[in-house]
Amino acid sequence: MILIGYGNPGRGDDGLGPAFSQRLAGRALSELEIDTDYQLVAEHALTISGHEVVVFADAEIEGENPFSFQEIAAGAPEVLGSHSLKPQTVLALCETLYGAKPRAYVLGISGHEFGEVKEGLSEKALKNLDDAEAFFLDWLSERTCTNGVVPDRVDS
Amino acid sequence: MTEPRMIEISPVTRVEGHGKVTIHLNAENEVDEARLHIVEFRGFERFIRGRLMWEVPVIVQRLCGICPVSHHLAAAKAMDMIAGVDQLTPTGEKMRRLMHYGQVMQSHVLHFFHLAAPDLLFGFGAPAEKRNIFEVLKEQPELGKRAVLMRKYGQEIIEATAGKKVHGTGAIPGGINRNLPLERRDHFLSNVDEMIEWCQDAVKLARDYTLENEDLVSEFGSFPSNYMSIVRESDGALDLYHGTLRALSSTGDTIFDQVPYTRYHELIVEDVRSWSYMKFPFIKELGPDVGWYRVGPLARMNTASFIDTPLADAAHKELKAVTSGTPNNSTLANHWARMIEVLHCVEKIRELLHDPDLQGTDLIAKGDRREEGIGVIEAPRGNLIHHYKVDEHDQVTYCNLIVSTTHNNEGMNRAVKDVAVKHLSGKEQITEGLLNHVEVAVRAYDPCLSCATHALGQMPLQVELFDADGGLVDCRSQCI
Numbered sequence: 001m002i003l004i005g006y007g008n009p010g011r012g013d014d015g016l017g018p019a020f021s022q023r024l025a026g027r028a029l030s031e032l033e034i035d036t037d038y039q040l041v042a043e044h045a046l047t048i049s050g051h052e053v054v055v056f057a058d059a060e061i062e063g064e065n066p067f068s069f070q071e072i073a074a075g076a077p078e079v080l081g082s083h084s085l086k087p088q089t090v091l092a093l094c095e096t097l098y099g100a101k102p103r104a105y106v107l108g109i110s111g112h113e114f115g116e117v118k119e120g121l122s123e124k125a126l127k128n129l130d131d132a133e134a135f136f137l138d139w140l141s142e143r144t145c146t147n148g149v150v151p152d153r154v155d156s
Numbered sequence: 157m158t159e160p161r162m163i164e165i166s167p168v169t170r171v172e173g174h175g176k177v178t179i180h181l182n183a184e185n186e187v188d189e190a191r192l193h194i195v196e197f198r199g200f201e202r203f204i205r206g207r208l209m210w211e212v213p214v215i216v217q218r219l220c221g222i223c224p225v226s227h228h229l230a231a232a233k234a235m236d237m238i239a240g241v242d243q244l245t246p247t248g249e250k251m252r253r254l255m256h257y258g259q260v261m262q263s264h265v266l267h268f269f270h271l272a273a274p275d276l277l278f279g280f281g282a283p284a285e286k287r288n289i290f291e292v293l294k295e296q297p298e299l300g301k302r303a304v305l306m307r308k309y310g311q312e313i314i315e316a317t318a319g320k321k322v323h324g325t326g327a328i329p330g331g332i333n334r335n336l337p338l339e340r341r342d343h344f345l346s347n348v349d350e351m352i353e354w355c356q357d358a359v360k361l362a363r364d365y366t367l368e369n370e371d372l373v374s375e376f377g378s379f380p381s382n383y384m385s386i387v388r389e390s391d392g393a394l395d396l397y398h399g400t401l402r403a404l405s406s407t408g409d410t411i412f413d414q415v416p417y418t419r420y421h422e423l424i425v426e427d428v429r430s431w432s433y434m435k436f437p438f439i440k441e442l443g444p445d446v447g448w449y450r451v452g453p454l455a456r457m458n459t460a461s462f463i464d465t466p467l468a469d470a471a472h473k474e475l476k477a478v479t480s481g482t483p484n485n486s487t488l489a490n491h492w493a494r495m496i497e498v499l500h501c502v503e504k505i506r507e508l509l510h511d512p513d514l515q516g517t518d519l520i521a522k523g524d525r526r527e528e529g530i531g532v533i534e535a536p537r538g539n540l541i542h543h544y545k546v547d548e549h550d551q552v553t554y555c556n557l558i559v560s561t562t563h564n565n566e567g568m569n570r571a572v573k574d575v576a577v578k579h580l581s582g583k584e585q586i587t588e589g590l591l592n593h594v595e596v597a598v599r600a601y602d603p604c605l606s607c608a609t610h611a612l613g614q615m616p617l618q619v620e621l622f623d624a625d626g627g628l629v630d631c632r633s634q635c636i
Contacts, residue, residue, distance in 0.1 A: 010218025018322070036322055038224070042270055043308045096293050097300055117203040
């Protein structure tokens, strides 16, 4: 399994994705490969092609809940912009280029302060990050116990 | 007869960041005015104040998710000056150059194959659902795989020289903090010849497009301008990492040459306009009306006397021959120029990989501390200037950045106007395909519009049509 946390830590809560992946990296979980980046780009298609499961962690703007977690399928948008490559697009590229179809999930962690150039997460975002981490660790452990049978969607 | 109206394209797609194009049509459907508005982030210059000089090369990477290395190196060069270092150690300079060539290579490849290719392959007016990378891959899957591997090669070089993919720390004031281990060198050497072959194919692809579509290329967003870049001090060769400033007119006459880049502020003035957040630089001695200039791959092909790697030099000569050695003014020729630079970068990478200095251990030079530093490099999109002042506590008190997209601001606006007048004027119905012509002109500059937040819930592309009273007449949107 690979976890890709992405976002810009210099844009306030947009750094939630990297903060999440770095936290998980600190836990050194043997079953989990970690990648941290500013944004999703085409070569992530190659990165995920060698994995059975991929989790994309990103900030979510003003989400209703502290985080959301859902399974996604490949989907090619009408227009592909490198700045905003979506997880669905990376999956579609992965399938198109390499014939691989990893099972994929998006973990959207709710953030509230995005506009300003600044480092560090808002208090609310930090709390959401804690909740998302707790959930994800439970999910991982449940996944291990149930041989990979996991819920398709969770909103907490 | 219709009412005057305004069309807005916001944000422009397949460019880095966010921009908005407004096109003003009069009652006869003629284009009155067309402008590119850039929501540029000026907050960074304030954000950097108070930070310690040692932190700056790392922090500035947060300016841009696509070219963090460019900012990293420009800031490091400025900090070299503050550290009193005018000459890096051979290992320090060569490791930085290797990092820079990897960065320029991967950035150009991304732009050409993933962002520009759909327009070039299917035509600017092709249906939107056809004009994307997936359609390109259906027709040329091997091209897509190559593009990914070329990008990966460049990214791996960045990782090996900067320490990591995100927020690398390789370049530090006065030098570099690592050399290249032999096993990493051997890994890169094992692929480099194949990369050069692929680059040659990419140059051919871009060249063939340019020559086979000569009529379109010569008129599409094509207009005379001045050009500026750094070139190698000794002989005027293309040099993406270090050199002196050179500016030429549209006919190839020298405006200035061999000027140390630390004097940039004596040569360039940044003009302000009420309708844009971004400044409009011009060459001081020529004034704002005729002193504006363009930077970037094509500008560099125009300003460089030659290229010091054989395959790229041959390609450069071929590009120059199209305009009999005078500057090429065609916006779309940027694509050919970009691929020549990719080839040059990989040739330089191969040259450096064979250089034992990359395994040297003398990494940092020292000098007498100064209070002010200026660093200039040629980033993928063009000339990039970082200027800082620090106090006795090593804290930044002043920061001025002129990014490539700012240099190109006037040029991009003129390209938008040129294309709008030629392709939209007089059209009763403005289709998405016609609007894409304007975006193609903007995309050719590969502008970086200061990466904004990209989190889930990203804005869609919106095209809005207003009547003369500001009422919304029509609105299109698509997800990006």
